[in-house]
Amino acid sequence: MTVHNLYLFDRNGACLHYSEWNRKKQAGISKDEEYKLMYGMLFSIRSFVNKMSPLDMKDGFLTFQTSKYKLHYYETPSQIKRSFCILFRRESCLVTLHCPVTPIYVEYVVKNPLCSMSEAIQSDLFCSKLDSFVRGLPFFSARAG
Amino acid sequence: RMADEALFQFLHNELIQYVYRSAEQGEMENGRCITRLENMGFRVGQGLIERFTKDTARFKDELDVMKFICKDFWTSVFKKQIDNLRTNHQGIYVLQDNKFRLLAQMSGGKQYLEHAPKYLAFSCGLVRGGLSNLGVKSIVTAEVSAMPACKCLFIYA
Numbered sequence: 053m054t055v056h057n058l059y060l061f062d063r064n065g066a067c068l069h070y071s072e073w074n075r076k077k078q079a080g081i082s083k084d085e086e087y088k089l090m091y092g093m094l095f096s097i098r099s100f101v102n103k104m105s106p107l108d109m110k111d112g113f114l115t116f117q118t119s120k121y122k123l124h125y126y127e128t129p130s131q132i133k134r135s136f137c138i139l140f141r142r143e144s145c146l147v148t149l150h151c152p153v154t155p156i157y158v159e160y161v162v163k164n165p166l167c168s169m170s171e172a173i174q175s176d177l178f179c180s181k182l183d184s185f186v187r188g189l190p191f192f193s194a195r196a197g
Numbered sequence: 198r199m200a201d202e203a204l205f206q207f208l209h210n211e212l213i214q215y216v217y218r219s220a221e222q223g224e225m226e227n228g229r230c231i232t233r234l235e236n237m238g239f240r241v242g243q244g245l246i247e248r249f250t251k252d253t254a255r256f257k258d259e260l261d262v263m264k265f266i267c268k269d270f271w272t273s274v275f276k277k278q279i280d281n282l283r284t285n286h287q288g289i290y291v292l293q294d295n296k297f298r299l300l301a302q303m304s305g306g307k308q309y310l311e312h313a314p315k316y317l318a319f320s321c322g323l324v325r326g327g328l329s330n331l332g333v334k335s336i337v338t339a340e341v342s343a344m345p346a347c348k349c350l351f352i353y354a
Binding site for chain 1: 203206207210211213214302303304305306308309312316
C-alpha cells in the first residue's frame with residue numbers, strides 16, 4: 053500500500069501541482085493532456101454523482117477504486133480541488149488525507165507572497181514539505197506493491 | 198492567537214505588494230520602496246515599544262537596551278527567540294535568527310532570495326523605531342544568504 057501520485061487543481065481546471073512517488077506506468081500522453089484528462093474525469097464524475105444520486109448528498113464524489121489502485125478526491129470550499137491516486141487497501145484512508153495537504157498548501161503557498169494562487173506552484177519549499185509529508189505517511193512505502 | 202499572526206502576515210505581504218505596485222504606477226525606483234516600507238516599520242516600532250515598556254524599569258545602558266530588544270521585543274513581535282547575538286562592544290551588534298518568521302513560508306534556501314530584502318525592510322524599521330524611542334539612534338539593516346535565516350545588523354550612531 054502506498055501513495056502513487058497527487059494532483060492539485062484549481063477551480064478552473066488548471067493543474068497547480070503534480071507529484072509522483074511510485075508510478076510504474078505512465079499514461080502515454082503529454083503531461084498537459086494528462087492533467088486535462090484527470091480534471092475532465094473528476095469534473096464529470098462529480099456532476100454525474102450529484103445528478104444521479106437517489107438521496108440528498110452532502111459531500112458527493114469521494115473515491116473510485118480499481119483492482120490495483122484507489123483514487124481519493126478531496127475538494128475545498130474555496131478554489132482548490134485535489135485528488136490523489138492511492139493503491140487499493142481495505143480501509144479507507146480518506147480520513148487521514150482530509151486535513152494534511154491543506155495546511156501545507158496554506159502555509160507554503162498562500163502565505164508566500166511570491167506565489168500567485170492562480171498559477172502553477174513554483175515554490176521549492178512547498179514541494180519539499182509535501183514530499184516529506186507523503187513519505188511520512190504510515191501507509192507510504194517506497195516500493196509500489 | 199494563531200489568527201493574529203496569520204492576519205499580520207497577510208497584511209504585511211499585501212503591504213509590500215501595494216507599495217511596489219504604486220511605485221510602478223508612480224514611477225518610483227526600487228530603493229524608494231524599501232525606504233518607504235522601512236519608515237512605516239519605524240513608526241509602528243515606535244508605538245509598539247511604548248506599549249511594551251510602559252511598565253518596565255529604566256534601562257541602565259546600551260547593552261541593557263539591546264538585551265531588551267533582542268529578548269522581549271523580538272520574541273513578542275516575531276514569536277520566537279533569536280539564535281545568536283554578537284557585538285564588537287563599540288556600537289555594532291549582529292543578531293541572527295535562523296528561522297525568521299516572515300521568511301519561513303517563502304523558501305528553504307536560495308529560491309526567491311532576491312525578494313528577501315523587501316520582506317525585511319518593515320521589520321528593520323520596526324526595530325529601529327523601537328530603539329529610537331528608547332533613546333538609541335541607530336541604523337538597522339538585514340541580510341539573507343539562505344532563507345529562512347537572516348542576520349540583522351545594528352549600528353549605533
